[in-house]
Amino acid sequence: MSSHTNEALVELDHVTKHFAVRQGVFSRSHARVHAVEDVSLTVRRGETLGIVGESGCGKSTTARLMMRLIDPTAGTIRFDGRDITKLSQRRMRPLRREMQMIFQDPYASLNPRKTVEQIVSQPFAVHGGMSSSEAKLRVKELLEVVGLSREHSSRYPHEFSGGQRQRIGIARALALNPKLIVCDEPVSALDVSVQAQILNLLRSLQDEFDLTYVFISHDLSVVRQICTRIAVMYLGRIVEFAESEEIFEHPRHPYTAVLISAVPRMSVDGGRRKRIVVSGDVPSSIAPPSGCVFHPRCPRFHAGHCDVVEPRLESAATALGHVAACHFPIQRWPADEDELRTGAAAAASADK
Amino acid sequence: MSEIVLDVHGLTVVFPTADGDVQAVSDLSYTLHRGETLGIVGESGSGKSVSSLALMQLLNAESARISGRAELGGRDLLSLPPDEMRRVRGKDIAMVFQDPFACLHPMHRVGDQIAEAVTAHEKVSNAAATARAVDLLGQVGIPNAEERSRDYPHQFSGGMRQRAMIAMALVHNPSVLIADEPTTALDVTVQAQILELIERVKDEFDMGVILITHDLGVIAETADRVLVMYAGRAMEYGPADELFAAPQNPYTWGLLGSMPTVERKLEELVAIEGSPPSLVNLPPGCAFHPRCIHAFEKCGTALPDLEIAPGGHADRCHLSPQMKREAQGAGIAGSPGAAR
Numbered sequence: 001m002s003s004h005t006n007e008a009l010v011e012l013d014h015v016t017k018h019f020a021v022r023q024g025v026f027s028r029s030h031a032r033v034h035a036v037e038d039v040s041l042t043v044r045r046g047e048t049l050g051i052v053g054e055s056g057c058g059k060s061t062t063a064r065l066m067m068r069l070i071d072p073t074a075g076t077i078r079f080d081g082r083d084i085t086k087l088s089q090r091r092m093r094p095l096r097r098e099m100q101m102i103f104q105d106p107y108a109s110l111n112p113r114k115t116v117e118q119i120v121s122q123p124f125a126v127h128g129g130m131s132s133s134e135a136k137l138r139v140k141e142l143l144e145v146v147g148l149s150r151e152h153s154s155r156y157p158h159e160f161s162g163g164q165r166q167r168i169g170i171a172r173a174l175a176l177n178p179k180l181i182v183c184d185e186p187v188s189a190l191d192v193s194v195q196a197q198i199l200n201l202l203r204s205l206q207d208e209f210d211l212t213y214v215f216i217s218h219d220l221s222v223v224r225q226i227c228t229r230i231a232v233m234y235l236g237r238i239v240e241f242a243e244s245e246e247i248f249e250h251p252r253h254p255y256t257a258v259l260i261s262a263v264p265r266m267s268v269d270g271g272r273r274k275r276i277v278v279s280g281d282v283p284s285s286i287a288p289p290s291g292c293v294f295h296p297r298c299p300r301f302h303a304g305h306c307d308v309v310e311p312r313l314e315s316a317a318t319a320l321g322h323v324a325a326c327h328f329p330i331q332r333w334p335a336d337e338d339e340l341r342t343g344a345a346a347a348a349s350a351d352k
Numbered sequence: 353m354s355e356i357v358l359d360v361h362g363l364t365v366v367f368p369t370a371d372g373d374v375q376a377v378s379d380l381s382y383t384l385h386r387g388e389t390l391g392i393v394g395e396s397g398s399g400k401s402v403s404s405l406a407l408m409q410l411l412n413a414e415s416a417r418i419s420g421r422a423e424l425g426g427r428d429l430l431s432l433p434p435d436e437m438r439r440v441r442g443k444d445i446a447m448v449f450q451d452p453f454a455c456l457h458p459m460h461r462v463g464d465q466i467a468e469a470v471t472a473h474e475k476v477s478n479a480a481a482t483a484r485a486v487d488l489l490g491q492v493g494i495p496n497a498e499e500r501s502r503d504y505p506h507q508f509s510g511g512m513r514q515r516a517m518i519a520m521a522l523v524h525n526p527s528v529l530i531a532d533e534p535t536t537a538l539d540v541t542v543q544a545q546i547l548e549l550i551e552r553v554k555d556e557f558d559m560g561v562i563l564i565t566h567d568l569g570v571i572a573e574t575a576d577r578v579l580v581m582y583a584g585r586a587m588e589y590g591p592a593d594e595l596f597a598a599p600q601n602p603y604t605w606g607l608l609g610s611m612p613t614v615e616r617k618l619e620e621l622v623a624i625e626g627s628p629p630s631l632v633n634l635p636p637g638c639a640f641h642p643r644c645i646h647a648f649e650k651c652g653t654a655l656p657d658l659e660i661a662p663g664g665h666a667d668r669c670h671l672s673p674q675m676k677r678e679a680q681g682a683g684i685a686g687s688p689g690a691a692r
Contacts, residue, residue, distance in 0.1 A: 054539035161627040162396075191395035191566065196610035196623035218540065221569075221612040225621060245617065262544040263614040264569030266596060277544050281509040 008078070009180055009212050010043040010066050015075030017061055021286065031286045035061045037236040038075075040313075043180070048206065048213040050227030050244065052220060052259070054282055058236040059216045063182045066214065067099050068092055080179065097127050100173035104185035106165030110157040116143070116168055117153040123175040142171040145208075147201060163194035170201065174209065182214045187222060199226055220263050224248055232256045235285055235293040238313055242322035250333055252324035254300045254340060257333065276337045292327065299340045300328045357527045357560040358384040358407075358445075363420035363430070365399070365406050365584075372632040376402040378584045380420070381658075384528060384560040389551075391575030391592065392564045393607075397628055399584040400564045404530045406430070408447055409437045424528060443473045446521035450533035452513035456505040462516050463489070463501025469523045488519040491556075492549060511542035518549060525557050532564045547574055568611050572596055580604050583629055583639035586658055590665030600667035600676065603640045638670065646671055646679050 017036040036058045043049045043066070051059040064070045065077060068084055077085045079095060087095075100123075103109040110119055120142055121135045130138065140150040146167040157165055166186065173181050183202065187195040203226065205211060217223050223230060223244070230247045232240040232255065240253040251257045261276040278297040283289055289296050295306040306327055313325040330340065365377040377399040384390050394400045405411050407422050407429055422429040425444055432440065449455050457465060466485035470476060476484075482501070490497035492515040505513060514534060521529055531550060535543035551574060554561045563574055571578055571592070578595045580588040580603065588601040599605055609622035626643040629635055635642050641651035650670050660666040671679065 054541065163627055191628070192568070193395060193606060193610050193624035194627060196612070196621035197625070199612070199621055200623055219612075220540070221614040224614055224617055225612045248614070248617075258541055260614060262540045264543075264547075264567060264573045265615060266569050266572040266608065266611060266613060275544050275548070277548060278541055279545075281511055281542065282539070 007045050008042045009045045009080060010214075011076075011078040012039055012041050012062070012066065013076040013078070015039050015062075015065055015077060016073045017058075017065060017070065018073045034236050034285050034288055036065065036072075037288075039233075039236075039238055040075075041231055041238065041241065043212060043214055044229075045179075045212055046206075046210060047228040048215050048226055050215045050217065050223040050230040051233060052217055052223050052230060053233035054218060054259075056235075056282060056285060057233040058285075059233050060184055061236075062233070063101075063184060063214055063216055066180075067096075067101065067182060097123070097176040098178050099180040099182065100176070100178040102166070102169050102173050102181060102183045102186045105189050106162050106169055107157075107189075109169055110165055112157050115154055115156055116148075119157070119168060120153075120171045120175060123172065127176060138175070139171075142174055143168075145174065145205070146171045147197075161194070162190050163197055166190060166198050167201070170198075170205070174205065177209070178211070180212050180214065182216070184216045185218070186215075188217070188219065195222070202226065220248075220260060232259065235282065235288050237293060237325065239294065239326070240322075240324040241313065246322050250322070250330075252322065252329040253294075253326045254298050254328075254330060255294045256324075257330055257335070257340065258297075258299070276340060292325070299337055300326075300330075302328060354386045354388070356383050357386050357424065358562075359421075359423040360384075360403075360407070361421045361423075363403055363406060363422060364418070365402050365411065366417040367415055368417065369632070374631045375584050375634055376416075376631060377406065380581075380584075380586055382579055382586070382589065384562060386527065386558060386560050387554070388576040389554060389561040389563055389574055391571035391578045392562060392581060393566065393568055393571050393578060394581035395566060395628055397583070397631060398581040400581050401532050403581075404447065404532060404562060404564060408441055408445065408530070409434065410447075439473070442469060442521075442526075443524040444526050445528040445530070446524070446526040447530040447532065448514070448517050448521050448534050450536050452510060452517050452537070453505075455517055456513060458505055461502050461504055462508065463503075466501075466516065466520045466523065469520045473524050484523070485519070488522055489516065492516070492519045492522070492553070493545075494519075509542075510538050511545060514538060514542075514546050515549065518546075518553065522553060522557055525559075527559055528562065529554070529557075529559045530562045530564070533566070534563070535570065536565070536567075543570075550574070568607060569613075580607070583634060584631060585639065586666070586668065587640065588665075588667045589658065590667075591663065594663060594665050600661075600665065601669050602644050602646050602671070602679070605680075606643075638668070646675070 015036060016038055019033040019035055021031050021033055039062055051062055053059050065072050068077060076083060117139050120139045124130045124135045139153055143150060143152055148167050187198050190198060206213060215227055227244045230244050231238045234255050240256045247256060248260060251260055258276050258278050280297050283296060291307040291309055292311050295301050311325045311327050313323050361381045363377055363380040367374040367376055380403055392400045406418050418430055420430060463482060463485045466488060467481035470481035470484050486497050486501045489501055494500050494512060494515055535546050538546060550561060565571060575592045578592050579586055582603050587603045588595060599608060606624040610624055612621060624643050629639055637652045637654055638656055641647040656668045656670045658666050658668040
């Protein structure tokens with residue numbers, strides 16, 4: 001493992017992103033999707049920061065904000081010590097080589113009409129500074145680094161399996177020696193037997209090239225295997241943030257507990273487990289619920305408090321520890337649904 | 353054990369293509385009992401979905417060569433003429449698909465679509481069919497079913513759409529329900545709800561359920577018996593408890609070993625090297641042998657039989673029990689010893 005320093009590579013400071021949506025006749029009413037709401041977090045050099053949550057929780061938007069692929073509505077973004085919130089596209093360009101991305105769908109993220117060599121050498125063409133013979137050589141090196149062979153460089157994407165395509169995407173991301181790689185669901189489209197290959201590859205590349213990863217996933221089993229620290233998001237907010245093992249061993253936010261509990265398990269011991277099943281679906285992020293956004297589904301919901309007062313996540317400065325945005329955080333884990341319900345000392349009655 | 357509702361024997365599906373024959377399913381046999389869940393697990397291209405589509409006669413007869421038998425209520429589904437199959441499909445055997453967004457007509461009300469499923473097989477009034485639709489929507493956990501039955505699919509969330517699809521499948525109380533990756537498109541908290549629902553309606557409607565998935569975790573939590581498929585063939589078949597406690601086949605070991613778990617952080621994930629073979633050009637012998645770390649000469653020349661051991665636990669592998677014990681005892685990569 002590379003040595004983790006506390007030095008920050010990316011810092012988000014109270015970042016908010018709203019998207020306008022047009023509704024109604026003649027698009028008169030302008031509603032807003034609250035995609036990311038007051039998110040503060042720090043990505044440390046050399047770590048793998050996991051962002052987990054269900055669809056629509058804002059995890060991908062958060063990553064796109066980090067890379068300034070979209071502009072925040074409010075807040076400050078710093079990369080490598082520099083405020084990049086307001087940088088022009090031209091000023092951003094040299095920084096772009098420091099931040100790369102690996103995408104979910106290896107079928108959609110590679111141009112089917114270009115050879116592997118053209119795909120992997122594209123970053124050199126964009127950022128310059130390399131002759132074509134140098135670039136060719138470098139592509140071959142990169143292919144070997146990601147576990148493909150030199151001979152693959154003249155082939156087209158359709159000749160490769162999903163796992164191999166994902167390796168091509170990784171080679172492209174590594175091309176410019178970036179500091180940060182954002183992995184957006186990098187193994188979700190792959191079969192399990194291949195998933196493990198890619199996760200192992202990502203782990204070994206991190207050591208070899210001193211990479212910092214932001215790892216976005218809905219799959220908690222994958223996240224536990226690869227992440228150093230984890231931010232759990234729900235409806236655009238970070239609801240819990242801690243060291244990875246802390247999150248899994250001592251979840252404090254009921255939503256985190258529900259997420260962990262909902263993952264099917266393979267353990268043979270103890271027969272069938274009682275899942276904590278929450279009712280309903282994730283509410284609309286156009287009109288998020290009042291108070292704590294999780295209150296309509298929360299087993300620890302306490303009427304008159306949770307639906308009125310929004311719990312706050314302590315600021316990023318204290319994020320060295322374990323923070324949860326909950327009025328009645330979980331004290332004891334593992335717990336079943338009843339224990340979660342009654343465990344909240346103040347929550348006497350739990351009903352929606 | 354309870355009555356057998358579906359008996360599949362020697363099911364083979366071949367798609368002739370310009371590049372050669374795609375051997376999608378080869379000689380697949382299994383039985384499904386009333387009240388049980390059979391989990392079919394495998395990676396993409398393992399034939400798990402195609403085998404079920406074949407049972408439902410949902411494969412284009414012109415592009416697929418299907419052979420074998422599949423008995424349901426004394427009839428062979430594979431040899432029924434299309435118009436007779438139409439009377440069975442949706443009535444005695446029903447299916448729920450992965451993508452509930454694609455399965456509902458976007459311009460018809462959800463309740464009407466379910467009512468249509470009622471009138472497809474029963475001569476009842478529209479009012480009676482609608483009442484039955486509302487009743488079923490309630491049974492699958494849609495709140496305010498009466499009101500919501502008048503909604504269009506886009507007004508439903510993903511989880512609710514899947515509930516509606518399940519309601520539609522239950523209309524005629526089929527004896528077999530096939531659920532093909534029913535939760536893959538859903539978020540994990542919603543997945544938990546849908547799995548509980550399938551479990552509940554299986555008992556309430558006294559059906560046999562075939563649950564097709566790539567997720568061993570889902571299988572471990574819901575299936576009574578498990579069929580592991582690879583490259584169109586059954587590799588291992590047995591009671592779920594036994595299969596997870598003492599998996600016999602190296603491919604199953606590999607799957608279990610490469611599966612990340614939420615329960616602990618593993619030192620290293622044991623990947624199965626390589627990728628699944630092309631179905632046009634299957635390796636000789638055991639299709640898994642090029643990726644199997646325990647393979648020896650025989651594996652590349654002869655196809656192992658699916659041998660049934662006591663307890664109904666079957667496994668397709670040339671390794672002797674002695675060799676398997678050694679492989680597992682050593683705790684080397686690919687064995688369940690390394691996975692746990």
